[in-house]
Amino acid sequence: MLEPLTVHTAAEVLAWVSSRRDAVQFAGPDVAWPLTPELLVAGTSGHVPHALRDVDGRLVATGSLRRTGERVGRIGRVLVDPAARGRGWGRRMMLALLDRARDLPGIDVVELGVYTFNTAAVALYTDLGFRPTGAERSTVVAGEVWISLELRRPL
Ligand SMILES: CC(C)(COP(=O)(O)OP(=O)(O)OC[C@H]1O[C@@H](n2cnc3c(N)ncnc32)[C@H](O)[C@@H]1OP(=O)(O)O)[C@@H](O)C(=O)NCCC(=O)NCCS
DSSP, rough: EEEEEOOOHHHHTTTOOHHHHHHHHHOOOTOSSSSSSSHHHHSSTTTTTEEEEOOOOOEEEEEEEOOOOOSSEEEEEEEGGGGGGGSHHHHHHHHHHHHHHHHHTTTTTTEEEETTTTTHHHHHHTTOEEEEEEEEEEEEEETTTEEOOOOOOOO
């Protein structure tokens, strides 16, 4: 079940992010670096960060949701503990965030951004019905040009 990410639990999440590159990959080009638990929880204006635990109570995934328009929700900052990847936590987090978006009155579209090289995330989002809007943004990270695609799906 989704729980709110708190400053206390965010400290655990920081251990999953070892470089600015990792931080930009999951949180976008405007992310502060180095990150702190407070910055992770505060995030972008309006975003509500959530976390998921496994059956043993270990924190395994985070992700956030915010409203960007009257009818549009935006998912961001989806991140799974590197030690728990490939076991369905990213999918569970996405499905939980989509459910949470259904609780927001008026939302009928959900959007997100993903870097083109991020094959695991692109495959997950495509499988969940997200499709490119055609909008792209490029950012230079550690001397490399990273292209981020905007994806959307009906709720
Ligand atoms: C992207 C990420 C959230 C996926 O989480 P995960 O728990 O590893 O993914 P899941 O086990 O739920 O897999 C869900 C789907 O993702 C895709 N996927 C996951 N790992 C993959 C990989 N290594 N290669 C290709 N596709 C992959 C598959 O489509 C998979 O579906 P399947 O199991 O039916 O094949 C995780 O890799 C992560 O935290 N990456 C670093 C942060 C990041 O890039 N976040 C996304 C920002 S947009």
